[in-house]
Amino acid sequence: xxxxxxxxxxxxxxxxxxxxxxxxxxxxxxxxxxxxxxxxxxxxxxxxxxxxxxxxxxxxxxxxxxxxxxxxxxxxxxxxxxxxxxxxxxxxxxxxxxxxxxxxxxxxxxxxxxxxxxxxxxxxxxxxxxxxxxxxxxxxxxxxxxxxxxxxxxxxxxxxxxxxxxxxxxxxxxxxxxxxxxxxxxxxxxxxxxxxxxxxxxxxxxxxxxxxxxxxxxxxxxxxxxxxxxxxxxxxxxxxxxxxxxxxxxxxxxxxxxxxxxxxxxxxxxxxxxxxxxxxxxxxxxxxxxxxxxxxxxxxxxxxxxxxxxxxxxxxxxxxxxxxxxxxxxxxxxxx
Amino acid sequence: xxxxxxxxxxxxxxxxxxxxxxxxxxxxxxxxxxxxxxxxxxxxxxxxxxxxxxxxxxxxxxxxxxxxxxxxxxxxxxxxxxxxxxxxxxxxxxxxxxxxxxxxxxxxxxxxxxxxxxxxxxxxxxxxxxxxxxxxxxxxxxxxxxxxxxxxxxxxxxxxxxxxxxxxxxxxxxxxxxxxxxxxxxxxxxxxxxxxxxxxxxxxxxxxxxxxxxxxxxxxxxxxxxxxxxxxxxxxxxxxxxxxxxxxxxxxxxxxxxxxxxxxxxxxxxxxxxxxxxxxxxxxxxxxxxxxxxxxxxxxxxxxxxxxxxxxxxxxxxxxxxxxxxx
Numbered sequence: 001x002x003x004x005x006x007x008x009x010x011x012x013x014x015x016x017x018x019x020x021x022x023x024x025x026x027x028x029x030x031x032x033x034x035x036x037x038x039x040x041x042x043x044x045x046x047x048x049x050x051x052x053x054x055x056x057x058x059x060x061x062x063x064x065x066x067x068x069x070x071x072x073x074x075x076x077x078x079x080x081x082x083x084x085x086x087x088x089x090x091x092x093x094x095x096x097x098x099x100x101x102x103x104x105x106x107x108x109x110x111x112x113x114x115x116x117x118x119x120x121x122x123x124x125x126x127x128x129x130x131x132x133x134x135x136x137x138x139x140x141x142x143x144x145x146x147x148x149x150x151x152x153x154x155x156x157x158x159x160x161x162x163x164x165x166x167x168x169x170x171x172x173x174x175x176x177x178x179x180x181x182x183x184x185x186x187x188x189x190x191x192x193x194x195x196x197x198x199x200x201x202x203x204x205x206x207x208x209x210x211x212x213x214x215x216x217x218x219x220x221x222x223x224x225x226x227x228x229x230x231x232x233x234x235x236x237x238x239x240x241x242x243x244x245x246x247x248x249x250x251x252x253x254x255x256x257x258x259x260x261x262x263x264x265x266x267x268x269x270x271x272x273x274x275x276x277x278x279x280x281x282x283x284x285x286x287x288x289x290x291x292x293x294x295x296x297x298x299x300x301x302x303x304x305x306x307x308x309x310x311x312x313x314x315x316x317x318x319x320x321x322x323x324x325x326x327x328x329x330x331x332x333x334x335x336x
Numbered sequence: 337x338x339x340x341x342x343x344x345x346x347x348x349x350x351x352x353x354x355x356x357x358x359x360x361x362x363x364x365x366x367x368x369x370x371x372x373x374x375x376x377x378x379x380x381x382x383x384x385x386x387x388x389x390x391x392x393x394x395x396x397x398x399x400x401x402x403x404x405x406x407x408x409x410x411x412x413x414x415x416x417x418x419x420x421x422x423x424x425x426x427x428x429x430x431x432x433x434x435x436x437x438x439x440x441x442x443x444x445x446x447x448x449x450x451x452x453x454x455x456x457x458x459x460x461x462x463x464x465x466x467x468x469x470x471x472x473x474x475x476x477x478x479x480x481x482x483x484x485x486x487x488x489x490x491x492x493x494x495x496x497x498x499x500x501x502x503x504x505x506x507x508x509x510x511x512x513x514x515x516x517x518x519x520x521x522x523x524x525x526x527x528x529x530x531x532x533x534x535x536x537x538x539x540x541x542x543x544x545x546x547x548x549x550x551x552x553x554x555x556x557x558x559x560x561x562x563x564x565x566x567x568x569x570x571x572x573x574x575x576x577x578x579x580x581x582x583x584x585x586x587x588x589x590x591x592x593x594x595x596x597x598x599x600x601x602x603x604x605x606x607x608x609x610x611x612x613x614x615x616x617x618x619x620x621x622x623x624x625x626x627x628x629x630x631x632x633x634x635x636x637x638x639x640x641x642x643x644x645x646x647x648x649x650x651x652x653x654x655x656x657x658x659x660x661x662x663x
Binding site for chain 1: 385389392415416418419510536537539540544545546549550551553554555557558560574578581582583596597598
């Protein structure tokens with residue numbers, strides 16, 4: 001661009017090419033993941049042309065991606081710091097139970113109850129962050145302990161029974177209702193999309209995102225440059241917890257009930273989505289777009305394999321192989 | 337990194353050890369104090385967990401029977417029905433308490449064989465309930481005849497779809513006895529009574545409502561001409577109901593298993609045609625009864641069937657049915 005060029009057209013092309021190639025370098029993994037998503041979609045579309053690529057089914061894929069998708073947004077923020085959050089699955093169940101406690105048992109209006117459930121998720125994250133940043137517990141251990149605490153508390157608070165949102169008809173609409181009248185487009189997908197945009201802005205446009213990446217790449221250097229690392233760690237874990245809270249609201253809205261014993265194992269799918277999306281488990285590198293694509297890849301594979309009636313045992317094998325391939329592709333790119 | 341891993345492993349091991357120690361020490365107290373208090377017999381019951389209120393109903397039956405017999409029971413179970421290992425730990429801890437009898441509902445028919453041998457070696461009477469185990473250790477097995485019960489569901493399914501068309505099946509898991517028996521019972525029932533129907537490949541949803549709903553939706557999408565759907569436990573059946581609601585699918589005969597508020601509501605609303613229920617209260621009572629008989633050296637039958645009922649809109653309010661349906 002600094003050198004004079006013969007014509008405006010060529011310079012524009014050159015600029016576009018330069019921009020494109022640097023973007024390509026920066027986000028090759030996302031592109032790989034995205035290409036993977038498209039590739040997998042095409043394979044299933046060929047295998048089941050009448051059913052898989054239909055509007056209803058695509059909506060179903062997006063809809064089934066919502067809960068894992070929301071969990072993985074928060075997990076991305078934590079994993080970028082070089083940490084891990086094992087508490088999101090059972091934490092989600094606890095937030096669902098709290099949401100039901102607020103709205104059903106305490107008769108708090110739905111909207112306020114939902115906000116309180118989100119904040120409760122934030123509180124879980126806050127405790128995780130405090131344990132990691134101030135008590136210096138390894139994230140794996142701190143969140144493993146929280147996973148157990150949350151799974152127990154969900155059963156204690158609910159008295160081991162599912163809590164039903166019968167009297168709060170608006171609650172289910174959060175998930176299965178349709179904001180656009182006459183069009184089959186569940187609100188859950190809209191809420192997921194909004195949450196994904198918020199997460200993307202948080203990571204790419206705010207101080208939180210910048211410090212998140214900085215802490216993950218080099219925590220000492222970040223601290224030496226005057227950033228209050230411990231404070232920001234707590235904030236990052238707490239913000240991640242808000243997404244757990246939202247996932248808890250969305251799964252209980254879908255089921256019309258808070259199921260206290262669900263959630264275990266969801267954290268591993270969330271981590272898988274993050275990893276497929278190219279976020280490094282070593283920290284310092286990651287993208288929300290990648291995580292969203294990762295969640296969609298899991299949803300597409302699950303849905304597609306079920307549609308073409310692959311035995312369930314093999315569905316898990318295939319999903320595991322995809323995760324291996326994704327991580328391998330990522331490492332291959334980093335090495336070369 | 338390596339150093340961190342080692343540290344992490346040590347910490348995990350330490351946490352696990354302290355948790356196990358905490359569990360066994362806290363749970364050991366009621367047993368020992370129980371037998372100390374006037375020689376009251378103590379039965380340790382290990383169930384499959386809390387995921388379904390079914391277990392709350394079993395507990396109620398067990399508690400009522402225990403009060404009647406004047407024995408002490410404790411009722412434990414893992415947080416979810418996939419935690420085979422956690423359940424095994426509970427069983428081991430129960431053995432350590434040296435109870436007068438143990439009642440055990442195995443999540444996996446084979447996983448507990450080591451612990452069951454230990455129970456046999458220590459001469460503690462063992463009553464298996466809900467699921468049998470692949471072992472000769474139990475004196476008796478108190479269970480729903482799941483093959484017959486699922487066959488009943490198949491019979492009703494056949495009537496509802498008029499002996500023709502595609503039928504989907506979602507089962508909770510591939511390894512537990514109830515999963516295997518209900519699947520095989522339903523498939524056999526369909527083959528025998530409904531030769532003109534096509535049963536689609538069985539899918540498994542781990543008893544998780546959301547997961548089962550996603551699977552059911554995929555199956556309904558892939559087979560728009562589907563006529564019926566069978567969910568083999570509460571979580572699977574509610575998942576099918578969610579799928580039908582979310583797709584606004586009509587004209588589908590849905591049959592469930594067990595009860596719970598969501599299934600009862602679906603039957604009232606006409607989304608679900610009916611369901612087969614076990615008799616969980618009767619199961620809890622029969623389990624404690626068998627254990628007491630075993631403690632008193634009375635002979636018990638090798639198999640005790642705790643019964644099942646078909647219920648739909650027409651008989652849900654019947655007192656006999658309503659008593660075994662739980663919310």
